Amino acid sequence: MKAADRSRARAKLVAWFGEHARALPWRQTSDPYAIWISEVMLQQTRVETVLRYYDRFLARFPTVRALADASEDDVLSMWSGLGYYRRARLLHEGVKAVVARHGGRVPEDAEARRALPGVGRYTAGAIGSIAFDRPEPIVDGNVARVLSRLDVIEHAIGTPASEKALWAEASAWAAHDAPGTVNQALMELGATVCTPTSPRCDACPLRAWCGARRADRVDELPVPRVKKAPKEVSVVALVARDRAGHALLVKHEANDEGGLFGGDLFKGLWSVPMQEGEGRGVARELAELHGAALDLAEPRQVIHVLTHRRLRVLVHQGRIAKARGTGRLVDPDALDGLGVATLTKKVLASAR
Ligand code: SF4
Incomplete structure (x- = not known):
């Protein structure tokens, strides 16, 4: 998308988000630790499920230090039912590293964040943009779908070519004075309007700039990754x-x-x-x-x-x-x- 179009589209998207954003508990905080917890829980897990765990987990481990000091048994028991336990173990290692390397404060510096166990590009970008207001991109499944449709990205999801195109485009969207809002708005649009099936294009704030809609190819995009049978x-x-x-x-x-x-x-x-x-x-x-x-x-x-x-x-x-x-x-x-x-x-x- 051209920079001028993106700038107009971004303003529309942010206004839409202000009106339509769901009131989720992790949106009421700028605590990088709480945002980190929510982002790890939300990976591969539905919002409705995470809502049952997030407050309980934070009540039990309200700070980086509280989680770092907890036993692995305690952490896994609070995670029990959320699945993908490797996430919980890596989160635990990550907060221990924050205590050891950064005195218990989640680092604002992107490189230092990325160097933490379990913190990949997505989690680092979510913490950076939402908690620290830094122009760092995030690409999750929702953002990938929205951007693939907007820009008619033809590469199959998960391939190096699609990753490159998506992160480049997401970086351009996040290069703004409210990157956390823009990133969350893209995710929210993907979760509630630009859905995998039957997207509500008529209600979409980005419809005027959407290449897939213009070409009548919404149902074809994003191009799915070829899945291996389990x-x-x-x-x-x-x-x-x-x-x-x-x-x-x-x-x-x-x-x-x-x-x-x-x-x-x-x-x-x-x-x-x-x-x-x-x-x-x-x-x-x-x-x-x-x-x-x-x-x-x-x-x-x-x-x-x-x-x-x-x-x-x-x-x-x-x-x-x-x-x-x-x-x-x-x-x-x-x-x-x-x-x-x-x-x-x-x-x-x-x-x-
Ligand atoms: S117009 Fe439709 S396909 Fe395009 S971004 Fe909006 S909801 Fe998605």
């Missing part, structure tokens, strides 16, 4: 209970072996014993490893879909007298104080 993975889970009905949970530590349970996908989370594989032999091995006796009942099946994997989990049951090593026997109805992944909750529910 990989099927077979998993055996063991729900071993004691006489009180408490189930054995173990904590996942990342190890060097990689794989689903050896990598960092579930690192730091509590779960029932699980192992990749299938068949009763695997279940017997799991039971032996944890000192449990396997029941003869047929296993139940739980399907759990992650971003790149579809897990087919066969849930075996067993009995156990006491937990070994770092395992714990936990009441399945009282998991609140523990960081427990949704998969384990589904497995426990299936074995009731």
Whole structure:
């Protein structure tokens, strides 16, 4: 888009945002820490879901220092249900680095922000523009859709060519005296008007400048990334209970072996014993490893879909007298104080 057009379009967009912005709690603050929390939560998670977690998380960890001093178990338990736990672990590492390197103050300098664990270009730009009013761009899925349509960007989303074009255009939009407002307005437009299907072009403040609308190509843009089918993975889970009905949970530590349970996908989370594989032999091995006796009942099946994997989990049951090593026997109805992944909750529910 030409600079003069962009300037007029930006003014229209900002006026529209002033009138139509949803009153979201993270829009009522300029605290860089609170904005950081909201942006991390919002990655790959719907606003409605984040609304249930954001205030609670900030009430428990109101400052960078409070979060940095918390145990990983506490952080993951407050995150429990939001999914993508790697985000929470990286956020935790990030705030610890803010304490160690910057005395607990989120750095205003863009380079210093980008150097924090877990802070990529998007999160750094969100904190920079919204909290510090710096002309830093952000490109999330919503912004990518709006800009792809406005400028008729033909490269498939996620390719280097599309990334380059989108970040360049977003930088031009953010080069303004209220970059945080402009960035949030672009995201809001993508979330509420320029939606993936059935965008409301008639209600759009940018319709006069929209190349896709002019060319009648709104439905074709943005060009989607070619998705790989998720990989099927077979998993055996063991729900071993004691006489009180408490189930054995173990904590996942990342190890060097990689794989689903050896990598960092579930690192730091509590779960029932699980192992990749299938068949009763695997279940017997799991039971032996944890000192449990396997029941003869047929296993139940739980399907759990992650971003790149579809897990087919066969849930075996067993009995156990006491937990070994770092395992714990936990009441399945009282998991609140523990960081427990949704998969384990589904497995426990299936074995009731
Ligand atoms: S006119 Fe339609 S396609 Fe173009 S930016 Fe607005 S809502 Fe999106």
